[in-house]
Amino acid sequence: MSHSFPVRVFYEDTDMAGIVYYANYLRYIERARSDIVEQMGVDQRAMRDEDLVFVITRVEADYLGSGRFGDRLEVRTTHHGKGATRWIFDQEVLRGEEVIFRAKVTAVCMTTAGKPTRLPAKLRSMLADPAE
Template sequence: MTHTFPVHVYYEDTDLAGIVYYANYLKFIERARTEWVRGMGVDQVALKAEEGLVFAVRRVEADYLSPARFDDDLSVETELEAMTGARIVLNQRVTRAGEVLFDAKVTLVALTETGQPARLPAIIRRNLH
């Protein structure tokens, strides 16, 4: 199942050449992951308040394939690649009219308030199977 999140490129997202600044792709895919989790019915604020758990990015492997520019309409596609009891691996792509501009593999983990690794919440494990 692919989750799609729309992104419009604003002037603030670009560098002097009008090309999306490389670090902003990480912001785009972060927003998409937040909406992906919300779409599964997970309230991350409540998860932190009630269970003391937060999600953290453990690893990102990214390929910048082609530039996005000011005023482009983009889509961020998020797909589950793998899940264990403590880790989620996602494939995320930023596309423009079907062309892949940015491709990333992102590994997420759950952490306690003290920063210790934790088992993924049951609602996540249940909704991803």
């Protein structure tokens, strides 16, 4: 599954040199993941009411270039289920065709008490590999 999410770099996103502050890339990719979840029809508020939440358990990040004030960036994401509890996201932030940031993010479905649990059946079905 593939997804594209546009990001505009505002002054508040940058340091004194006008370069995107490193932690803001994590914010950009989080927004893209939130957009994916919503577009897939997954209601996280309803999940929370059912005692289920997504927790990020791992982020591997590579900073390959620099976004700057005024840039129009794009977050490209591919994602898939892994096992019964994990959702894996491969994300890139691009300026034009140049990849300036890359991350692999693991989200785990948990109860609000912090116990890993199965992804909701509807989501597992959407994430299932048709070749399996």
